[in-house]
Amino acid sequence: VDRYLLIFSTACFLAAVVRTSVALRAGIFRLGKFNFLAIGLGFIFQTAFLSVRGHELGRCPLTNLFEVFIFLAWSVAAIYMLIGPAYRLSLMGAFTAPLVVLLQGFALLAPIDIRHPVKVPSNPWLEFHASISLVAYGAFALACIAGVMYLVQERQLKTHHLHSIFYHLPPLTDLFAAITRLLWWGFALYTLGIVSGFFTGHPLPRVQVGAALGVWLLYAAILQGRHLRWLAPTRVAALCIIGFSVALTLLWGITFTAQMHSLP
């Protein structure tokens, strides 16, 4: 049953992607409630999936790579639902939906939903550490999306070729302010996630700690560069995209390694 919920959820996000693609191809992109409703419905199915899986496991559903990807997709949608209205909701949705479809599509198609042979005992600190870190990833994902929007608009302004989507983008300076805020939120939550990792009562694998600190340092450097005005907004936007790509790859690596180690 839970997989069907996820399929319905992915279909909703996919509907938003298809609609946006058709509008962009026709050159008549328009804001509308469709994207927001499709994402809202997709989010409800995501939440239902996590709830069913959580009840089944008797803990936060973060026991394998499959669940990690779904939780991440849920975080992205949740943060979008929270902050979307502040920045022309449908448009950010148009950029958010493809990312969620990619994450969930991959999770559904790849053979990564490997159940643990024994029930994983509940550990509140571990669950807090994992979930808060993934919510931070959600904020980084949204910063990455805002970065894409920034670069799209910036390019159009530079080249003097304005597509219909240009007229629906938030002002460049507002978008940059949004990127900065999302980076700070993501960074604060990620720091909390890392710190809480030391209270889990488990020995921390060196590779995981190293990767987590690497991501933390990368975002710290971006924020420092932004704060001291060493980095121009276009560089910050580009680094948000690079940063999230790196973070996602490392997350995959960390979870995959942990999963391999935990299997008999």
Place this chain on the structure above:
Amino acid sequence: MNLFCIGLSHHTANVATREQFAGGATAESIVREAGCTEALLLSTCNRVEVYAVSQSRISTDEIARCLMRKSDTDPHDYAPPFYRYEAEKCVQHLFRVASALDSMVVGESEILGQAKKAYESARTSGAVGPYLHRLFQRAFRVAKQVRTHTDIARGAVSIGSVAVDLAQRIFGKFSDRKVLVLGAGETSERTARALISRGVSDLRVSNRSMDRAAELAQAVGGRAISFDEWAPQCREIDILITSTASETPLLTPEKLAPMLRERLDRPLFIIDIAVPRDVDPGVNEIEGVYLYDIDSLQSVAEQSLALRRQQVAAAEVIVAEHVTEFVDSISRAFHPAPQTAEHASLGKNSLRTSEL
């Protein structure tokens, strides 16, 4: 009941012809002289149209005669450019006009305001009755829906408004933005005024002639800057509007780049409306600098127009839906079933096919 529209517009008549019929009549005088039950006169620089309701058919010549400024002119001279729409076609025409689909610049916003004004004026004089009231209220609704649900009004289509529109796309609000006007020409003054009307409060003017700079600064509520001191202003300002008569570029990448190092996180929007250009095109390559010269502004205006034209089909669909719905609802409201033999001719079909 006959509903009709008689008029001429930029599609059918030149300005010399149009001006013969503009300002010669009022909705009230048309009701009185032509014997209409209701009438409304929509007179703008691009069109003169009468929307009217009558018990019996009123000829186009009769309306043309009412509209003429000079009574000694033969209305037949002007009959050819007049168009006449009746019943459903009249409804459709009005909805298209109000939605700016029939305008010279598709999607322009003035026509809706002009139509509202014309309606108000006719209503005040008592020339508008329940029929035209419903028709125009629906037309305003259609126009609003077309503007909301399509991109017909997106993007600016004149040089000055393109510049202001782009500035808004970059900065959002103007309240804390600083603007420097370099060269006190007419276009830059217009652009500066448009920016002030949108909320710019810090405006600086620099010109070779300090007197002219002071004059313009005073006129627009800004402050004058000596021409020798304009360049360092680039460290602070957000928008530069330049239109001097200089033969060589005043601003080059070599001059500007060092000044921008301290303000990496703030974009600089440069509007160069001078010919020859005041700003070296290489400046656009600097990070965070967006340079628009007269050609690029023109190109953006053309792109906006093309975008608006793409939206016409979607807007026509909205109009068509409303026409059908309005014709049905007005037929029901004014000729409720069951119809008596006496009123049978005023039923739903009468508005559709009408003798009208």
